[in-house]
Amino acid sequence: MNVFVLSSFIVTVLTQGLDLSKFRQHDYQFIIERADALHYDKRYMNYVKVIPFKCNRTNVALNGTFSFKINVGSELVVMVQFYRFASNEYRLFPLRFQDKFCKFFEENVTGFQRLLNCGNFVGCPLVSNITFCNFIPDESKFPPLIPSGSYRLNLHALYSNNELFVLEVYAKITRPEVK
Numbered sequence: 779m780n781v782f783v784l785s786s787f788i789v790t791v792l793t794q795g796l797d798l799s800k801f802r803q804h805d806y807q808f809i810i811e812r813a814d815a816l817h818y819d820k821r822y823m824n825y826v827k828v829i830p831f832k833c834n835r836t837n838v839a840l841n842g843t844f845s846f847k848i849n850v851g852s853e854l855v856v857m858v859q860f861y862r863f864a865s866n867e868y869r870l871f872p873l874r875f876q877d878k879f880c881k882f883f884e885e886n887v888t889g890f891q892r893l894l895n896c897g898n899f900v901g902c903p904l905v906s907n908i909t910f911c912n913f914i915p916d917e918s919k920f921p922p923l924i925p926s927g928s929y930r931l932n933l934h935a936l937y938s939n940n941e942l943f944v945l946e947v948y949a950k951i952t953r954p955e956v957k
């Protein structure tokens with residue numbers, strides 16, 4: 779039943795453009811388990827690094843470095859595709875959204891403005907060498923109604939039809955038990 783509501787949410791997103799103000803929820807917890815840079819294109823990037831580490835008993839935080847060979851400015855696009863773990867593998871899940879990174883940042887989607895708290899990142903437009911640290915996303919700024927489960931999120935960084943790099947984030951979505 780949740781899946782049905784979720785599908786209508788996604789259809790809305792895809793047909794009407796992203797309404798980022800809908801990225802609000804207080805229903806589930808989103809907890810990162812690990813993350814890494816799946817690959818990057820050496821034509822456009824010097825390197826991409828993501829280092830997950832346990833920062834307390836429940837949370838994994840991320841440090842990262844992005845070194846661009848090209849000037850992406852405010853035009854870097856991020857496409858996020860969800861995969862859900864079922865029958866022993868991560869399977870394509872019908873939740874995907876994309877927009878310019880700077881738009882996500884401005885709207886504070888997933889609490890991206892926390893990236894300002896640690897490292898040299900100062901916001902948009904993006905500069906060629908970026909570091910961030912101790913980043914934990916804010917689950918209250920995620921899309922609503924995603925079913926509980928184990929997920930992989932692939933974040934594709936795109937610039938004028940080229941894929942610069944792909945990050946993988948493994949995370950759990952859980953809900954408090956109803957008594």
Ligand SMILES: *[C@@H]1O[C@H](CO)[C@@H](O)[C@H](O)[C@H]1NC(C)=O
Pocket residue numbers: 833834835836837914
């Ligand atoms: C772990 O750290 C996060 C972020 O600082 C905090 O929100 C959370 O409450 C902490 N959890 C525990 C169990 O200390």
Ligand SMILES: *[C@@H]1O[C@H](CO)[C@@H](O)[C@H](O)[C@H]1NC(C)=O
Pocket residue numbers: 886889890891892916
């Ligand atoms: C963006 O989200 C983070 C995490 O929830 C919050 O700490 C910060 O205050 C927000 N920034 C603004 C401008 O609302």
Ligand SMILES: *[C@@H]1O[C@H](CO)[C@@H](O)[C@H](O)[C@H]1NC(C)=O
Pocket residue numbers: 824845906907
């Ligand atoms: C960014 O980092 C690369 C690799 O370390 C370096 O070659 C380049 O000079 C740096 N660019 C800037 C603008 O600092």
Ligand SMILES: *[C@@H]1O[C@H](CO)[C@@H](O)[C@H](O)[C@H]1NC(C)=O
Pocket residue numbers: 829830831841896911912
């Ligand atoms: C993450 O970055 C912080 C701040 O630079 C640093 O103190 C910490 O050692 C880093 N952690 C890991 C696991 O690299």
